[in-house]
Amino acid sequence: MIEAAPILAIIIPLMGSFLTPLISILTKRYKKERIRDLFVVAIVIVTLLLVLHMLPTVWSGNIIVYRLGNWTPPWGICLAIDGLNILVALIVSGIAALVSIYSLMYMKNDTGLEKYYTLLLLLLASMMGVTLTGDFFNLFVFFEIMSVSAYALVAFRRNWDSIEASIKYMVIGSLGASLVLLGISFTYSLVGSLNIADIAQKISIIGTNPLPPVLILILALLMTGFCIKIAMVPFHAWMPDAYQAAPSAVAALFAAGTTTVGVYVMLRIIYILFGVAALGVMLIVLGSVTMVVGALMALVQRDLKRLLAYSGISQVGYILLGVGFGTALGIEGGLFHLLNNAIYKALLFMCAGAIFYRVGTCNLDELGGLSKNMPITAGLFTIGALAISGVPPFNGFASKWTIYIAGIQAGKAFFTLLAIIVSVLTLAYLLKAINAIFLGQRPKRFENVKEAPMTMIFPMMFLAVLCIVLGVLPSLGIDIVSPAYNALTNQHGYIRAVLGGI
Amino acid sequence: MEFGPGFWGPIVATIVMLLGAVFAYLMLLGSRRIAKVRPSIAKRSTYGCGEEVKPEEVTADSEQFYSPIRRVFKPFYRYIQPGHSGKLNTYLLWVVIGFVVLMVAIALVLR
Amino acid sequence: MAGMTLIVKTASRLLSPFVLLFGIYIVLHGHLTPGGGFPGGVIIVAAIVMLLLGYGAEAAKAKFSPLQASVSENIGSLILVATGLLGLFLGFNFMKNAIPLGTTGNLYSAGIIIPLNIGVGIKVAAGLAVILYAMLTAFEEEEK
Amino acid sequence: MNVDYIVAMLMISFGLYCLLIKRNLIKMVIGLEILTFGIHLFLISMGYREGGIAPIVTSTNPASVVATMGVDPLPQALVLTSIVIDVCVTAMLLSLAIYAYKHYKTLDTSELRRLKG
Numbered sequence: 001m002i003e004a005a006p007i008l009a010i011i012i013p014l015m016g017s018f019l020t021p022l023i024s025i026l027t028k029r030y031k032k033e034r035i036r037d038l039f040v041v042a043i044v045i046v047t048l049l050l051v052l053h054m055l056p057t058v059w060s061g062n063i064i065v066y067r068l069g070n071w072t073p074p075w076g077i078c079l080a081i082d083g084l085n086i087l088v089a090l091i092v093s094g095i096a097a098l099v100s101i102y103s104l105m106y107m108k109n110d111t112g113l114e115k116y117y118t119l120l121l122l123l124l125a126s127m128m129g130v131t132l133t134g135d136f137f138n139l140f141v142f143f144e145i146m147s148v149s150a151y152a153l154v155a156f157r158r159n160w161d162s163i164e165a166s167i168k169y170m171v172i173g174s175l176g177a178s179l180v181l182l183g184i185s186f187t188y189s190l191v192g193s194l195n196i197a198d199i200a201q202k203i204s205i206i207g208t209n210p211l212p213p214v215l216i217l218i219l220a221l222l223m224t225g226f227c228i229k230i231a232m233v234p235f236h237a238w239m240p241d242a243y244q245a246a247p248s249a250v251a252a253l254f255a256a257g258t259t260t261v262g263v264y265v266m267l268r269i270i271y272i273l274f275g276v277a278a279l280g281v282m283l284i285v286l287g288s289v290t291m292v293v294g295a296l297m298a299l300v301q302r303d304l305k306r307l308l309a310y311s312g313i314s315q316v317g318y319i320l321l322g323v324g325f326g327t328a329l330g331i332e333g334g335l336f337h338l339l340n341n342a343i344y345k346a347l348l349f350m351c352a353g354a355i356f357y358r359v360g361t362c363n364l365d366e367l368g369g370l371s372k373n374m375p376i377t378a379g380l381f382t383i384g385a386l387a388i389s390g391v392p393p394f395n396g397f398a399s400k401w402t403i404y405i406a407g408i409q410a411g412k413a414f415f416t417l418l419a420i421i422v423s424v425l426t427l428a429y430l431l432k433a434i435n436a437i438f439l440g441q442r443p444k445r446f447e448n449v450k451e452a453p454m455t456m457i458f459p460m461m462f463l464a465v466l467c468i469v470l471g472v473l474p475s476l477g478i479d480i481v482s483p484a485y486n487a488l489t490n491q492h493g494y495i496r497a498v499l500g501g502i
Numbered sequence: 503m504e505f506g507p508g509f510w511g512p513i514v515a516t517i518v519m520l521l522g523a524v525f526a527y528l529m530l531l532g533s534r535r536i537a538k539v540r541p542s543i544a545k546r547s548t549y550g551c552g553e554e555v556k557p558e559e560v561t562a563d564s565e566q567f568y569s570p571i572r573r574v575f576k577p578f579y580r581y582i583q584p585g586h587s588g589k590l591n592t593y594l595l596w597v598v599i600g601f602v603v604l605m606v607a608i609a610l611v612l613r
Numbered sequence: 614m615a616g617m618t619l620i621v622k623t624a625s626r627l628l629s630p631f632v633l634l635f636g637i638y639i640v641l642h643g644h645l646t647p648g649g650g651f652p653g654g655v656i657i658v659a660a661i662v663m664l665l666l667g668y669g670a671e672a673a674k675a676k677f678s679p680l681q682a683s684v685s686e687n688i689g690s691l692i693l694v695a696t697g698l699l700g701l702f703l704g705f706n707f708m709k710n711a712i713p714l715g716t717t718g719n720l721y722s723a724g725i726i727i728p729l730n731i732g733v734g735i736k737v738a739a740g741l742a743v744i745l746y747a748m749l750t751a752f753e754e755e756e757k
Numbered sequence: 758m759n760v761d762y763i764v765a766m767l768m769i770s771f772g773l774y775c776l777l778i779k780r781n782l783i784k785m786v787i788g789l790e791i792l793t794f795g796i797h798l799f800l801i802s803m804g805y806r807e808g809g810i811a812p813i814v815t816s817t818n819p820a821s822v823v824a825t826m827g828v829d830p831l832p833q834a835l836v837l838t839s840i841v842i843d844v845c846v847t848a849m850l851l852s853l854a855i856y857a858y859k860h861y862k863t864l865d866t867s868e869l870r871r872l873k874g
Contacts, residue, residue: 432568
């Protein structure tokens, strides 16, 4: 393995985002703007390859620790990569690669594309940073870069709706970031260190039984801050606005990327940083509330992207529910659902983008009868919709089934029942969307609508194939997430690997 | 073909489902031969209370699409949905309330 | 925005070179005295703001155009990354202080902190200038 | 008593109050700033040490002195980074406010509510 692979996975997209404006000035002068776009795609694919390159080492049970500036961890910043990080890094970089290919065509008609690609690479770099870092303050910094580039990407088209959505996202997100900073400062006052492994060790010495009162405050502050990013229910209000207003490619990256990263940070805080697995009960309750509210709100939406955003909120509830059950099967199911959620949520947003690209609207009342014009998109959307609502041969069924079994085994039959009902509601609102977009009568002005271009079809097709493969061979998916489960339950191994037996 | 503690043979099930889909499609083809697919103008005018309804006007309103479900979850749609009013201050208030709720919940769980 | 009164114009013309010089001093002595890249960069951009306030946006853009600003912003950040990668190329880890340290208290000391400070200074000055120009453009579009 | 902790907490609560009550976007930005600066004050006063010295090993301050009397640079680095981030967020919010005024002809956030439901 290349020894510097972890840092290169962050630095290469970061450097790419700094190089993109310079390259774009050159390419604009010679009227060859495609070169810039291909450069961006190449950078994202190199990042994906670096993550894939780290994969075998981590999956064989090692924890990669990379020390920045050769400083030993409690004093210097380090990158620590275990099974959990690598799963998230894989999802993020894979989806980013597909989104960048998709953007080639989707964003073609927009102006100021160099800013778009700069922000896209910056978002990727910061997501990789949040994922791979082993230092809590570094995590906060990358988290803020991620948030700021996300705000800018939402406002990219500068319409009234994107500006309004971005303002709401930004004020709520900044409040959340301030709470996280306050939580970090309380953590520092409690343990005097900000390395994740060091904090974990010192907290395990302090002990969580009885819990120091300041730890309750810290946990509440950090959870609030990161729950805003994953849109758990009392904090979800920004999400539908932002996803509706953002370009669909960006919405796909948000739904699959930032949400996954947010869930990852939550898991890292609960299981590794503070080692308070007992919080699972709270996650179950919050997860089910999130699930129900998201699904019920999605039922009455008129805009496709808004509907998908509420559906994303509801799916995050499933992940938290699965993880909250606390059993091995539950956590594996939750992580498997995290993977699946990224896949089909990206697929659905890309389909919405393809429709918007050809028709120019995402309003369900105005659409209709498009299955004759866009048969491939219709088929892919149907696959995504069936997968997300947990209909058998697709991947959503596999992970939801695991979560149901785990719930019944854990003796939480009520929440399992709730999850099944929400699954039915999910199918209901997505059938409404399919009916409104692809079936029914076709308005006269849509008669000349063409199928989406191939560069947009290809990433969607790839994701749809993944949906089917992971559904038909669910044990493959369980194999992918089981290193993450092992890492999640191995707090001592993490501390020992990072601090080197101090 | 066991997956987890439950029994679920994904490949067998997929093949069965594919067969079912093929069978259903054949039935559909058979039925097409007997019955007409398109709703005739006479039928449409029956649903439109005798008025002439154009094809593109026959779409259901997507917000009222599931009105029975709306009726079942009436308290939700009466009290929670209007909360999504688009007012930034309301949303920020939610964040603060949620923070307090989280703190109380954590204190109760980890006591 | 055609500029302000004679007093403001004269004061900003006289002061802005010194402010610029002071900013550069703060950037270069970041490892010896309080300050460093970020404060120095902000002071440098204060010189541009003085010109802008005194003479109007056009004069400021003539001195330091938005294109120059965005290019130098990216160059500043590339200096940062390149300094980090230097350690990698010399066989150490990223951001390793791989160049000779020098004597403490001299201007040349502290290894890679100097290039890092310079990079941050350029980045911050140019970045704030870009933000300023972007906000001005937004207002100009409003007036049309 | 630690006056600075009290002032920091007061600033945080004032900022929160401003965010929750005020409806003008600019005033909300100011509230956000006050909130963040309260947190900065809290952090920096946590890193304060009576009679501490800069944690740089020089000829006048050998390593042993620094190890006992040196100030932990972590909170200060943290605050500095946070200030930089804060500058970005503020600049971004203010430029969005300009565009919002362009589209809506108002800065009242209770009227920026076309996206709802």
